[in-house]
Amino acid sequence: MIKFLLKGILRDRSRSLLPIIITALGVGLTVLLSGYLKGAFGDIVDQNARFDTGHVKVMTQAYAENKDQIPNDLALLDASEWLDTLHTEIPEMQWIERIKFGGLIDVPDKNGNTRAQGPTTGMALDLFSGKSGENKRMNIEASLVTGTIPKHSGEAIIGHDFAEKLNLKLGDEITFFGSTMNGSMTFKTFNISGTIRFGTSAMDKGALIVDITDAQLMLDMNDATGEILGYLKSGVYDQTEVNTIATIFNSKHKLSTDEFSPEMLTLREQNNLASLLDYADVMSALFIFVFVLAMSIVLWNTGLLGGLRRYQEFGIRLALGEAKVQIYWSMVLEAVLIGVIGSILGTIIGPGITYYMQVVGIDISSYLENSSMIMPSVLRAKVMPNLFYIGFIPGVLAMVFGTMLAGIGIYKRETANLFKELEV
Incomplete structure (x- = not known):
């Protein structure tokens, strides 16, 4: 079945090319933004650790x-x-x-x-x-x-x-x-x-x-x-490990009655870095959610247009006795294959641009002339292992979700109208 659907995707480019391009672009952009956020915020944390806070x-x-x-x-x-x-x-x-x-x-x-x-x-x-x-x-x-x-x-x-x-x-x-x-x-x-x-x-x-x-x-x-x-x-920097170290040290040496007794603070507890780290995690998750939602809407419309063009095909398959649920799930499986192909292409494009941003970066020195914050003057992206699979989440989900919404139209087909369509 998969081999049959894959042949259909490759041979009928009119129904697969546009979704693949949209998926690839969305995945590439998701990977790039994720790598840039991780790199930029990672550099800020690293700069603070080296110059001021330590781990x-x-x-x-x-x-x-x-x-x-x-x-x-x-x-x-x-x-x-x-x-x-x-x-x-x-x-x-x-x-x-x-x-x-x-x-x-x-x-x-x-x-x-x-x-x-x-x-x-x-x-x-x-x-x-x-x-x-x-x-x-x-x-x-x-x-x-x-x-x-x-x-x-x-x-x-x-x-x-x-x-x-x-x-x-x-x-x-x-x-x-x-x-x-x-x-x-x-x-x-x-x-x-x-x-x-x-x-x-x-x-x-x-x-x-x-x-x-x-x-x-x-x-x-x-x-x-x-x-x-x-x-x-x-x-x-490992937040879990340093939390354990700081807790053990403070329980042993920090005295509430002596303000001159030592206290150990983690990087997260200094320079308002806790909010910055939380912001980075939230923004990364938000970008993935937004792109899944946006691409789902676009691919839903693409699926609707493709479904209209394929109404005759669906009619013939229903007239030959194929169940609506079989057609529906074959479309979903087809969407999975298209999503995987588009995600692979986007995962090739995304890390490539991310690597370029890692080497070149964005110079923000002109905005830091009067700043007292410790942060790099050039923000760079960072190529990380998760970039090679994170794009498949929005890529496959958006394509499948869009197709599932568009495929609902199959269940609205009336068998009585099939013969009229087949006579044309």
Whole structure:
């Protein structure tokens, strides 16, 4: 039966070509949008994880409540002991320290007088030990516009646009003015070893990157850290796994009576990412639903037109004694075959365009100039394994649903009218 119907589909293109084209286009568009949503939202999550949230983050409860203000006076003390504890209790994750700080950059002239000034948002990373993986994780070396990564104490990387604004070049001295963990005034001189551009407006504006040992000395944070970030060694964020890790850690170490006790937050609990992740899932499901509905309506009309053209065929088959239900289900089976063919073609087209969008992407940097959100300046699609089967859901369902609606007309055929039609 399937072989017979398949021959009919291939030989009578007038009844199959249009539905196949519509299905292929709908499936291709569904695959493309699904890949683009997954890629764009995935990049946003990945950027936040690498630059800010980690897969999990450990802070004091007081720091967590005010973390947007970078309250280093509420930092986590005995950082080395907590790192040892985390490595022992949760060995499946890599743990690293980071300190964020803000202040003012002063650029002196040749006489030592102020030539330029600008506000800065600094980040202290473990750059010297070579064990933290921060260079690779934050793509520092590849993001350098000029110069090199700091190799000695007193060296710093500054944002390339920030350096141009202050008219700085490699080797120049800058002085950081800020406040220590204890609230007193601090200043420290750094030599510019390189300039960097991450492609993220929130990171590039006023960026200053130093080694964590320099920051601890500058901010009076001996064996203290603002944040301890944890990353799954697989490199892939797993909500279920990190939820389990955070629940166990908090039940053991978080004390409701001590605001300086540590608290572990997952990526989802930071930077309003929970709503973003939920939005991505809802939009992906919504697109599939909309395309199933839209293609069903189009294919329903196509089926109605095809059914009108095939009324004589149905009449002959009924006159020969074939039951209406047999004709109906043969049309549905035929629709399944057409849906599969169209879905295969759409699944070939969709990932191809998705791959192109993965390589090229859409540049949104002009919309992020004044944004404080951490997100990539180029949104890219992502080719994922599910793209090679997700299109069959709307493709086959829409074709079958449309045909089932159009096929209802078969049951309205009256045998008395068949002979009149056959006489024509």
